[in-house]
Amino acid sequence: xxxxxxxxxxxxxxxxxxxxxxxxxxxxxxxxxxxxxxxxxxxxxxxxxxxxxxxxxxxxxxxxxxxxxxxxxxxxxxxxxxxxxxxxxxxxxxxxxxxxxxxxxxxxxxxxxxxxxxxxxxxxxxxxxxxxxxxxxxxxxxxxxxxxxxxxxxxxxxxxxxxxxxxxxxxxxxxxxxxxxxxxxxxxxxxxxxxxxxxxxxxxxxxxxxxxxxxxxxxxxxxxxxxxxxxxxxxxxxxxxxxxxxxxxxxxxxxxxxxxxxxxxxxxxxxxxxxxxxxxxxxxxxxxxxxxxxxxxxxxxxxxxxxxxxxxxxxxxxxxxxxxxxxxxxxxxxxxxxxxxxxxxxxxxxxxxxxxxxxxxxxxxxxxxxxxxxxxxxxxxxxxxxxxxxxxxxxxxxxxxxxxxxxxxxxxxxxxxxxxxxxxxxxxxxxxxxxxxxxxxxxxxxxxxxxxxxxxxxxxxxxxxxxxxxxxxxxxxxxxxxxxxxxxxxxxxxxxxxxxxxxxxxxxxxxxxxxxxxxxxxxxxxxxxxxxxxxxxxxxxxxxxxxxxxxxxxxxxxxx
Amino acid sequence: xxxxxxxxxxxxxxxxxxxxxxxxxxxxxxxxxxxxxxxxxxxxxxxxxxxxxxxxxxxxxxxxxxxxxxxxxxxxxxxxx
Numbered sequence: 001x002x003x004x005x006x007x008x009x010x011x012x013x014x015x016x017x018x019x020x021x022x023x024x025x026x027x028x029x030x031x032x033x034x035x036x037x038x039x040x041x042x043x044x045x046x047x048x049x050x051x052x053x054x055x056x057x058x059x060x061x062x063x064x065x066x067x068x069x070x071x072x073x074x075x076x077x078x079x080x081x082x083x084x085x086x087x088x089x090x091x092x093x094x095x096x097x098x099x100x101x102x103x104x105x106x107x108x109x110x111x112x113x114x115x116x117x118x119x120x121x122x123x124x125x126x127x128x129x130x131x132x133x134x135x136x137x138x139x140x141x142x143x144x145x146x147x148x149x150x151x152x153x154x155x156x157x158x159x160x161x162x163x164x165x166x167x168x169x170x171x172x173x174x175x176x177x178x179x180x181x182x183x184x185x186x187x188x189x190x191x192x193x194x195x196x197x198x199x200x201x202x203x204x205x206x207x208x209x210x211x212x213x214x215x216x217x218x219x220x221x222x223x224x225x226x227x228x229x230x231x232x233x234x235x236x237x238x239x240x241x242x243x244x245x246x247x248x249x250x251x252x253x254x255x256x257x258x259x260x261x262x263x264x265x266x267x268x269x270x271x272x273x274x275x276x277x278x279x280x281x282x283x284x285x286x287x288x289x290x291x292x293x294x295x296x297x298x299x300x301x302x303x304x305x306x307x308x309x310x311x312x313x314x315x316x317x318x319x320x321x322x323x324x325x326x327x328x329x330x331x332x333x334x335x336x337x338x339x340x341x342x343x344x345x346x347x348x349x350x351x352x353x354x355x356x357x358x359x360x361x362x363x364x365x366x367x368x369x370x371x372x373x374x375x376x377x378x379x380x381x382x383x384x385x386x387x388x389x390x391x392x393x394x395x396x397x398x399x400x401x402x403x404x405x406x407x408x409x410x411x412x413x414x415x416x417x418x419x420x421x422x423x424x425x426x427x428x429x430x431x432x433x434x435x436x437x438x439x440x441x442x443x444x445x446x447x448x449x450x451x452x453x454x455x456x457x458x459x460x461x462x463x464x465x466x467x468x469x470x471x472x473x474x475x476x477x478x479x480x481x482x483x484x485x486x487x488x489x490x491x492x493x494x495x496x497x498x499x500x501x502x503x504x505x506x507x508x509x510x511x512x513x514x515x516x517x518x519x520x521x522x523x524x525x526x527x528x529x530x531x532x533x534x535x536x537x538x539x540x541x542x543x544x545x546x547x548x549x550x551x552x553x554x555x556x557x558x559x560x
Numbered sequence: 561x562x563x564x565x566x567x568x569x570x571x572x573x574x575x576x577x578x579x580x581x582x583x584x585x586x587x588x589x590x591x592x593x594x595x596x597x598x599x600x601x602x603x604x605x606x607x608x609x610x611x612x613x614x615x616x617x618x619x620x621x622x623x624x625x626x627x628x629x630x631x632x633x634x635x636x637x638x639x640x641x
Contacts, residue, residue: 255625255628380617383617383621451595458610461588461614462610462611464581466615473626481634482632482633
């Protein structure tokens, strides 16, 4: 190709820089124009490698296009645009700039044709997402941000070890499908899985996202996990272990969300749950499953952003995020309530919402491969999603009891962003065909048959019945649930403290020995000086005798 | 405007909602007589399978969460004492 190709990530990154240094109307126009220009640039990228370069002596491919890459880059850019609309009057400039740089990292990963470029953008995301967590501004946000950064830098190092291994052993930095068969590929897989919030390091997500600002969590929910899903689609399609990792994430998310009291933490756990569906789909690895993973990622970004937006508005208006403090807000927040419910229905794959068309792609792909257990596990999980996110979230936040609060509804920009997301959720649900044209493989699938709709209606509505019958069991408690991060936040701390105590005791012991040495100095010198037992001059004969005895002992011991 | 007495919060309307909801539930199951669900593995085409499967998986998940919660729940200020 002879014409000039503009790397879309750089457009968005320049936008982030401009946002950081401009104010007022100028800044707001950058917030609007930078994603639009990026979107245009995304759709200028054809299939195949579009930009080549060299870095540290390696041939790199900073921009490589394909259908699935354009799809992810599109949704990342759209989320920068809509997130910008949602946040621009409430968020600080630093937060908006960080969010755009973070989005640029995600777009960069989407088009990275080689592992080195991918890694650089990967780290860009890690840095600016950490800044975004810190923009929460509270002491909890600071602490959670540090924990978040540690996990992601660790993930980056693991990824880097894998990439360097692959480069050294194969000589190729290309992004191409592989399986986890040796140390290098396992390291790459683990590095990517850390960003999907896979076990055992899932806790970072529910720790950090709810600590960010009401607007920050909207951006955070979109990029890190989904760019990792794209990396899995490009690098590990059909890697069987992902099916089980995905299923674990699905049920982990449901169980922890059921136990949770904080509205945004419920949503954070359900991010892990939904990404689990995608990871599982990549593990199944057929064209239909990969279509499902990509489509579900796209749909998920919108309904999850919508859910975080509705929670964000509630927190912005009331300053509260615990379910036990909320309730009854539907009276004065009708727009937020309706939008929140639409997001909740979409995440639950209710018929005529986006989740229905994309999630059934995944379960039908499992059925085509004859994975009976996986299929029924996904069905049970769909019921569980309706339980923990579809009903629990809107019920406890907007209905439940009367909290006595009568907050105003969303400010106009937040309402507009929510309505756009809700429209996308319903649009993809009602008219999936135009959307399917964007998927990586041809779609040979009918989303709506009366049989399928009826099946899901039964499944979901009876889950709803279970929720209301079991409501007494779900009384909110002022608690958190321990996760694997307990190992370093508590057990690790205890071990470290015990070590410190040990060293302290050792110090005391050494000091005591030293003191007693000084106390016994006169007696010691008596032994060591020229008249003492060890200090006086010995006769040659005596010395020789001792040497003979010692050597004999040594030889005897040697032969024993 | 008195928001405290919203129609959604009156016991009478909640009762009506329950009745309406139950009717919808019954309809989704009865509709299977007319429409018929084409299952993939035989067992899922059984009458009311999806309803029972959804209901009992949710009960199982809530009970499992309860059990795990008994083990893992801690006070909110657990990490910063």
